[in-house]
Amino acid sequence: MTTSTGLHDIICARTNVYRYLKPTPLYHYPTLRQLVGTDTWIKHENHQPVGAFKVRGGLHLAASLTENQKKGGLYTASTGNHGQSIAFAARAFGLAATIAVPEGANRGKIAAMRSLGAEVVTHGADFDTAREWIKEIASQKSGYFVGPTDEPLIQGVGTYGLEIMEDLPETDVIIVPVGAGSGVCGTAIAAKTIKPDITIIGVQSAQAPTQQKCWKKRSMEQGSMATIAEGLATRVAFDNTQQLMRKYLDDFLLVDDRAIEQAVYLLLEHTHNVAEEAGAASLAGALQIKNQLAGKNVVLVLSGGNITAQRLQYILTEYNKC
């Protein structure tokens, strides 16, 4: 699969996105500045109605389908946020949605998908297994299978990258969590096209490093996946997002799950926002490369906030020691 998504596609996506959503805030937190050692802004995708950036992509994708593509309903796999996005978009467009989730999926995310009217089916040990299975089901039932990195998803989520550049044209660095890569690619396309010398940095969990390894080696391979951050839990790389990341990404960090948990705690303490593990990976990445960021205007994408109460309780108990 080759990719041709550019800034113009992202600008076109805005109409479909803003019919249902408003731009999210980009806030400067003085106490985070002390922590990171430089001026730091948070892009609050956790303020979306389903608590994560993905909903922008789902809406644009659903709006882009033909009547024929829509009539059998939407089928996709998700660890939760992409599924909520497709469920939200399906409801907005009056379509059926069937979402496959892996065993042990975040129950808050499952409840949210169901409350939006989607059918949720549990299948397989991880996201990629669920994805291959539901793709087959969609084919059997003449439904429309939505892949995790379909181009309209990248175009839709790229609208938050555009918002960052409009709200803070002086941005020097944007750090973005990477799952399948739609978020970082959309952001990078928007930001680099507008300001070519901006630095775009992806972050993955060291416990699910497939995308990062493929990006580094410029090859496609599968890897291990054992992260607690379900939003980063991919073990398969995708052609189009790998191509885009090779073109646009300046660096790609791996952060340990423990550093991610600590970042969830720090975001709560300093911004009073709940980040899910994946959403906090950008702060964990910034803290890891603090020395390289001095004097720069840094934007951290808080990509989602859908952590379970159980996980948050665990993190507060572990990290709130002082």
Added chain:
Amino acid sequence: MTTSTGLHDIICARTNVYRYLKPTPLYHYPTLRQLVGTDTWIKHENHQPVGAFKVRGGLHLAASLTENQKKGGLYTASTGNHGQSIAFAARAFGLAATIAVPEGANRGKIAAMRSLGAEVVTHGADFDTAREWIKEIASQKSGYFVGPTDEPLIQGVGTYGLEIMEDLPETDVIIVPVGAGSGVCGTAIAAKTIKPDITIIGVQSAQAPTQQKCWKKRSMEQGSMATIAEGLATRVAFDNTQQLMRKYLDDFLLVDDRAIEQAVYLLLEHTHNVAEEAGAASLAGALQIKNQLAGKNVVLVLSGGNITAQRLQYILTEYNKC
């Protein structure tokens, strides 16, 4: 003190508010609908840059001052959110700000005020003691004392009431936490002027019921104050907000602090938003009068999210049993 604030004043305040802030979202949560038993929206004032609705008022107040009033700097007392609002506005307008906080004030809020450049001084056992003390200091130093219910504050915060009515003209009921009363009064003026048959309900903690008692008896008196919700921790009623509440409020509930804590947990579970105790009082109120709300479009004002990590940890441990 008499009050003359009307819808026109709130509309005028918008210019000053939107120079610095964007409208906050009003989201419908399907899983909250199951909980409350009717369609329920959250007005997300916790999404403000200082995590609470107050910042709207501070900005409008600072913009309304004469050069002469501004030159000695701003002085006020706060349990935290009003202080952050004044600190934020002072920074925006290049003014000095001195904030008196009571002993034991929320340390996250104190850190946030300081990080915005305000001088924070601890004085007295509660908000009202700190307020009387700093008013005297302001007078000695020829500074401008900002009272908790100054009319420009009501006008500024009323802009979120206007946003509710514009985003959801079909709103039947708005439930608002009450501290000194600026939020509920601004909301009520905007909403009732636009839609006279709308129901506006205030909520206070049963452990700090002064405003509610004065409203019920139509008299001014002091009461007890022992709530854990610092945003509701007033023991003195104020002339102008009492007048406005008598004119506009349909009901005024008292909810137990335990019910407020549970509502903090439920908001986290169902919306993945952190509410501080005061901010969750609206949900606690809705659950208390669930039977009266059936079939209505209910808006709950989540007025602020600045809970400490310690308190959130306690609440998760206590209420997250299943």
